[in-house]
Amino acid sequence: MKRALVLGAGMVGTAIAWDLGQDADLALTVADLRPDALEKLRARVDVKTSQLDLSDPARVRAAVEGYDVVLGALSSHLGFATLRAVIEAGRPYVDISFMAEDAWTLSPLAEARGVTAVVDCGVAPGMSNLLAGYAASVLQPCERIDIFVGGLPVIRTRPFEYKAGFAPSDVIEEYVRPARVVENGACVVKDALSEPERLDFERLGTLEAFNTDGLRSLATTLKVPSMREKTLRYPGHAELMRTLRDAGFFSTEPLELGGQRVRPLEVTSALLFPQWTYDPGEADLTVMRVTAEGRREGRRVRLEWDLFDTYDARTDLRSMSRTTGFTAAAMARRVLDGRFGRPGVHPPEVPGQIPGFVDGMLEDLRRRGVSYNAREVVL
């Protein structure tokens, strides 16, 4: 029997455990420092748990010994150090932890240790990369790739019509950081929140898409002359965020106020936190559209994948956790059984180019209710 270890018992870690917990031939353990998180997890999923200080790389190195695969679902500040610790321990790793650092700098180390690590392996980044890698491999040439993705509350409440599965400051960071896109084969930097456009989605209606810095590895791994990722929100949100940003409410420059130094972003985050936080049992949704244009068997075609997923009341798993965690679980199965075993630190577009790989991933996700609607249009 193979053994898998999940680092992190948060929302995504719980979804991973729920998914992998159904594999009868897999012995699963979930590690976290927080006893309450572990207790909550055990109440929902029949897994072993282990209390572990994930902020200590030495303990992580020791803890992962003997596992056939390790999955990471950690907060961003722990992502990089944990990735290194798992590689140093020589364990295969599938990670969805966002990290500001550049994971690829650890690829030589992973190659030297013969370790396969797949990072950015959620929904976007994650499935978006797999689909982009697939498209780039079957279209000859692939001319453009567009990714539109958003996580939203089902119930729309003014003025923001938005909630976040995480701290407002992390969302706001995406509204401030310049967005890299690829145009005419070159990396071009645009304002976050710029170039808003309206798109219609089945079962959801009209959303607004705007530039954010989401391409990450795709900007360099794929040789596609036009690529962009845009974030989806209910219409009006971007204009409001642009206003707050341009008026200074997202600034981290301290203001002097009556002898105190105050960062406007901290005040904004504190005000928005309760308004942007999901209530227990509140339904979220994930919407993603990936399109790729190019030539296939002599014809110009557009490949399209549409994802629409919502909170699952039966499992009490939010859509963000489902679409992210189930992708990581599906990837872990493929690392476990050798369907992907290349040493190094890889983004998902690398296995995405393996014939049949994406189809299998989509089938795994479909069995768990996360369905990508694919079609091919002749242009």
Added chain:
Amino acid sequence: MKRALVLGAGMVGTAIAWDLGQDADLALTVADLRPDALEKLRARVDVKTSQLDLSDPARVRAAVEGYDVVLGALSSHLGFATLRAVIEAGRPYVDISFMAEDAWTLSPLAEARGVTAVVDCGVAPGMSNLLAGYAASVLQPCERIDIFVGGLPVIRTRPFEYKAGFAPSDVIEEYVRPARVVENGACVVKDALSEPERLDFERLGTLEAFNTDGLRSLATTLKVPSMREKTLRYPGHAELMRTLRDAGFFSTEPLELGGQRVRPLEVTSALLFPQWTYDPGEADLTVMRVTAEGRREGRRVRLEWDLFDTYDARTDLRSMSRTTGFTAAAMARRVLDGRFGRPGVHPPEVPGQIPGFVDGMLEDLRRRGVSYNAREVVL
């Protein structure tokens, strides 16, 4: 030769001095604590100046001795104490200083001293009250009075399309304080920023009007069953302000942030101050529409007055200062020569009901380029 004293050498005080300084038969003095303000004033208007601590009522009482009329153009926190000091000194007073306190509580004192004091004597409150008082006296009955007023920058810059002649927190206070209106003869309280409607203005285009708490004395002095004052802004401003207010950015409740107590409104004010402040020589405008409906000589009619005024580059007087200060100056002339001399503290709708009074005021203002376009429509 009669003697007049202006308390305050700010923007409105300067406009008053510019106006009264043209009366050859009037000896004019302007008092302020700030030497730089007095120096700047002397460079523009040929008047005597006096350095005076206006925050000290005893000094104010002593300083006003011997003047035939006193005019007040003070910041709000000095308004009430100065009004009392001038009344105690037995001097006639015309005041445009906004005050949170209730000026009418000093009316018995003014009556006892035989002092005539006209307060709220700018544009709105001010001319709006004069016109409302006039309308209530000539329409039998007067059924409704609507006042729409705003001060705006000529150049519209997103996202706010607004600038203020004073601190943002004073404007924001108007966006928070519940708005009292009169409906069916009863005082009704509405949300500030509520009931937005669009109105078209000649030479200006479409503006948005929304409820603010502007009726002040009119709500009780006039027996008109329907009265409201709405603030005018470029369309979109109210929605944005409502969003900021409802999200908590105008709150004065302190947040705990890293051991500091921070009031969101202070952060918001600090961020907005530079964005809402007029540049030197930047053009502002004042727009006001007062309408009154009722019966006159057996017919149902609507009386309408429209004001559109802009910054005057020749005198470098902003429209806000012109429309406010010239009204106070015109009123002061009428207090000086006895056209209005009733003892007590009065809002402008009281002299506004004197036959011929409003026509004379409008003529004085027209000579200074502040033109109210009046018309009567049979309904």
